[in-house]
Amino acid sequence: xxxxxxxxxPTGLLHVGGLRTALYQYLFAKNNGGKFLVRIEDxxxxxxxxxxxxxILSSLxxxxxxxxxxxxxxxxxxxxxxxxxxxxxxxxxxEIYQKHAEFLIENKFAYHCFCTADRLDQIRHSQQENKKPTxxxxxxxxxxxxxxxxxxxxxxxxxxxxxxxxxxxxxKFKDLIRGEVVxxxxxxxxxxxIKSDGFPTYHLAVVVDDHFMQxxxxxxxxxxxxxxxxxxxxxxxxxxxxxxxxxxxxxxxSDKSKLSKRQGDVSVSEYEKNGYLPEALVNFVAFLGWNPGxxxxxxxxxxxxxxFDLGKVNxxxxxxxxxxxxxxxxxYLKNLSAEEIxxxxxxxxxxxxxxxxEKTKKVIALEKDRIKNFSELSGSIKFLYELxxxxxxxxxxxxxNLAEVQNILPQIKTVLSKIEEKEWSKLVVEQSVMSMVKxxxxxxxxxxxxxRVALSGQENSPGPxxxxxxxxxxxxxxRIEISLSKxx
RNA sequence: GGUCUCAUCGUCUAAUGGUUAGGACAUUGCCCUUUCAAGGCGAAAAUACGGGUUCAAUUCCCGUUGGGACUACCA
Numbered sequence: 001x002x003x004x005x006x007x008x009x010p011t012g013l014l015h016v017g018g019l020r021t022a023l024y025q026y027l028f029a030k031n032n033g034g035k036f037l038v039r040i041e042d043x044x045x046x047x048x049x050x051x052x053x054x055x056i057l058s059s060l061x062x063x064x065x066x067x068x069x070x071x072x073x074x075x076x077x078x079x080x081x082x083x084x085x086x087x088x089x090x091x092x093x094x095e096i097y098q099k100h101a102e103f104l105i106e107n108k109f110a111y112h113c114f115c116t117a118d119r120l121d122q123i124r125h126s127q128q129e130n131k132k133p134t135x136x137x138x139x140x141x142x143x144x145x146x147x148x149x150x151x152x153x154x155x156x157x158x159x160x161x162x163x164x165x166x167x168x169x170x171x172k173f174k175d176l177i178r179g180e181v182v183x184x185x186x187x188x189x190x191x192x193x194i195k196s197d198g199f200p201t202y203h204l205a206v207v208v209d210d211h212f213m214q215x216x217x218x219x220x221x222x223x224x225x226x227x228x229x230x231x232x233x234x235x236x237x238x239x240x241x242x243x244x245x246x247x248x249x250x251x252x253x254s255d256k257s258k259l260s261k262r263q264g265d266v267s268v269s270e271y272e273k274n275g276y277l278p279e280a281l282v283n284f285v286a287f288l289g290w291n292p293g294x295x296x297x298x299x300x301x302x303x304x305x306x307x308f309d310l311g312k313v314n315x316x317x318x319x320x321x322x323x324x325x326x327x328x329x330x331x332y333l334k335n336l337s338a339e340e341i342x343x344x345x346x347x348x349x350x351x352x353x354x355x356x357x358e359k360t361k362k363v364i365a366l367e368k369d370r371i372k373n374f375s376e377l378s379g380s381i382k383f384l385y386e387l388x389x390x391x392x393x394x395x396x397x398x399x400x401n402l403a404e405v406q407n408i409l410p411q412i413k414t415v416l417s418k419i420e421e422k423e424w425s426k427l428v429v430e431q432s433v434m435s436m437v438k439x440x441x442x443x444x445x446x447x448x449x450x451x452r453v454a455l456s457g458q459e460n461s462p463g464p465x466x467x468x469x470x471x472x473x474x475x476x477x478x479r480i481e482i483s484l485s486k487x488x
Numbered sequence: 489g490g491u492c493u494c495a496u497c498g499u500c501u502a503a504u505g506g507u508u509a510g511g512a513c514a515u516u517g518c519c520c521u522u523u524c525a526a527g528g529c530g531a532a533a534a535u536a537c538g539g540g541u542u543c544a545a546u547u548c549c550c551g552u553u554g555g556g557a558c559u560a561c562c563a
Contacts, residue, residue: 009563044562117561124559133490134559160561178493187491195561202563226492226558249494249556256555284500287512291501295511314501317556321499324513334526370525397522448522460524 002034003216009041010052013267014059017251020285025219026065027308037070040089043199059268063278064301085213090205097200101161109237112149113140113162135189161194171229176246183229191230207234219246249317275374280329288318326372338365348374366462388457390486397449405450413480426469454483
């Protein structure tokens with residue numbers, strides 16, 4: 001049984017890099033008929049933030065990356081835990097880690113360390129100055145006997161528990177994405193397993209949990225590659241079977257450094273707020289470092305599941321490029337009907353726009369190919385609900401002049417006034433105006449440009465006939481009237 | 489500094505010994521058109537460098553250079 005897990009720390013909002021990791025874990029599990037679960041790694045009490053778990057889960061659900069097991073959301077959006085291997089929140093599993101740490105101590109796979117932060121800093125500094133590899137010098141392993149350690153622990157002295165890495169040999173593993181990776185054991189530090197506050201570090205907790213939650217494939221970011229030998233050592237100490245490791249390359253800023261806040265929005269909820277479609281973000285993020293091979297780029301989540309192949313994941317880090325995301329979002333927007341957009345974009349519409357669904361849907365149909373995301377929608381259709389600001393210069397077509405506009409606009413007005421109110425439609429307006437253009441031998445632009453600007457007030461907009469239909473006869477007439485006065 | 493790791497157009501990538509090195513985004517030219525968007529047709533743009541191996545290297549090996557990650561009682 002293939003089982004993967006997403007194990008975020010609730011230290012902030014869900015990051016797009018985190019979304020990609022979760023997505024790959026999800027796609028891999030689903031592609032293999034396996035299970036995807038979410039576990040919360042909240043062992044750092046300093047950094048854990050209020051509402052962090054909630055945000056991570058709601059972003060995941062928004063994106064459609066829904067866990068089968070572990071920490072989930074119910075219909076009301078409340079956090080629940082589902083599955084046979086819980087609890088799925090590390091702060092609720094403290095005794096398990098403690099028990100396993102004791103096992104390691106008893107079997108001499110780990111030892112107590114009483115060194116102060118100051119001393120640790122000092123050795124690190126001198127190691128760096130002497131161009132030596134950094135790491136704990138094993139002072140407490142060599143100078144503190146088991147009996148003394150027991151006594152000091154019993155006396156309540158502050159201490160941590162460290163893993164005793166072997167000094168000989170090397171640790172090898174076969175990464176599903178990178179192939180064989182080898183580390184010399186003597187260079188691997190004696191990692192702290194239990195902190196002085198009694199909480200486990202990531203390294204102990206991740207190994208214990210992945211084992212008991214029967215994770216078959218540990219898919220995670222590249223930043224973990226160098227601590228993998230420590231994890232493998234722990235599996236060996238416990239006598240557990242190793243999972244398969246797959247380390248994903250990082251998402252990058254445009255300067256190729258690890259993606260961070262300083263170069264714009266990186267949280268999933270920010271994209272949600274800005275009116276990006278989850279399908280577009282998911283599709284985009286999936287293609288950062290992986291693609292199924294052909295030339296097609298638009299894939300639904302179900303299609304991604306079908307196509308996904310960890311072996312085709314790239315080793316190189318990918319720059320998170322917003323322009324491409326905009327393109328994906330536009331593609332998805334184009335495929336939505338005005339009806340669907342009206343439903344989905346509710347949060348971005350003004351109350352007035354929401355109260356006139358018939359008109360707003362028509363308006364959306366006109367503008368939907370012009371916007372990148374929903375946050376642009378309301379602004380882009382505003383001129384159809386309220387009188388725009390007019391500019392005299394804009395009313396004059398580049399190949400025309402003031403006198404010509406002053407001559408033509410009244411003629412359009414006359415033509416339009418002849419149309420019956422109930423006959424008013426895009427088609428009828430178009431026929432009337434175009435036959436006038438033809439009759440007088442005018443150039444299209446001479447007439448259509450000022451008409452369009454009179455109706456929209458915009459430099460760029462949909463065509464004049466579409467706008468006229470939405471506006472209706474009275475409003476259209478009014479706007480032409482106002483434009484005329486601006487020209488005077 | 490040490491360890492690990494990566495290297496195809498500006499960006500995302502395809503091509504696992506034989507291609508005019510393909511596509512997409514962005515840039516740009518033209519067409520369509522009243523404008524913008526969309527659409528259509530083009531252009532420019534890459535195998536980091538140096539050695540091997542081979543009849544043949546983007547592809548395999550080595551080195552160089554460059555980038556990145558890690559180097560915490562954070563994950």
